[in-house]
Amino acid sequence: MARALATYISLPGTTAEAMHHWHEIFGGELNIMTYDDVPMEGMPFEPHPGAVAHATLDFPGGSIAGSDVVDDKTYPIRDTAYSFLLTTQNADEARGYMAQLIDGGGSEAMPFEQAPWGGWYGQVFDQFGVMWAFSCDEDSPRPQLI
Structure with a gap:
């Protein structure tokens, strides 16, 4: 059985900044791991230096996880299809x-x-x-x- 549903978002190189901003507003516990901290052997991509591999913000009433986009494609963030x-x-x-x-x-x-x-x-x-x-x-x- 599922334990909980959390939000996961990939941002274009702004995940750390966004997570810190949301942490200031909502409080909670913030953890950020960059690809610099992860063994890259066998990875099928080359992330930008300092790119976020995985971040979590657990705050009263919610949880947000995310990472930086690791390719050079442009993905729309601002949209009304989700919130x-x-x-x-x-x-x-x-x-x-x-x-x-x-x-x-x-x-x-x-x-x-x-x-x-x-x-x-x-x-x-x-x-x-x-x-x-x-x-x-x-x-x-x-x-x-x-």
């Missing part, structure tokens, strides 16, 4: 994460508002082009407007 969805305890927590991702060089894709299906939902693209979606249960209180 990292984080369900928070309340709307203020989600808004806080969204603000940190935007302040870190990201942009709002969808404001955090009550969703037609109940609850709250919003989206941001971080500085790396990754779309983050945030949600919380419908019984989360509406924020006080002053």
